Amino acid sequence: MADTPAVAADGFCTNAVPVKGSARTANTAGLGSKFYRLHGRPYGDCPCGRQAIGLNGKGRLYRHKPPQEE
Numbered sequence: 001m002a003d004t005p006a007v008a009a010d011g012f013c014t015n016a017v018p019v020k021g022s023a024r025t026a027n028t029a030g031l032g033s034k035f036y037r038l039h040g041r042p043y044g045d046c047p048c049g050r051q052a053i054g055l056n057g058k059g060r061l062y063r064h065k066p067p068q069e070e
């Protein structure tokens with residue numbers, strides 16, 4: 001992907017802006033208790049391919065690493 005964000009030397013993704021329209025709040029109703037910990041938390045996707053990253057109070061993605069192709 002041409003718009004894949006850069007990766008810092010420590011392996012973390014440098015992008016903190018969620019993909020437009022991807023920010024959402026987890027609704028775990030019906031998913032069972034396994035997902036209860038996600039309930040009510042906002043999260044979004046990153047253009048690096050990582051999905052469902054938590055957002056901080058400013059709507060920015062928490063530090064994360066892009067998915068590795070193994």
Ligand SMILES: [Zn+2]
Nearest residue numbers: 013015046048
């Ligand atoms: Zn990323």
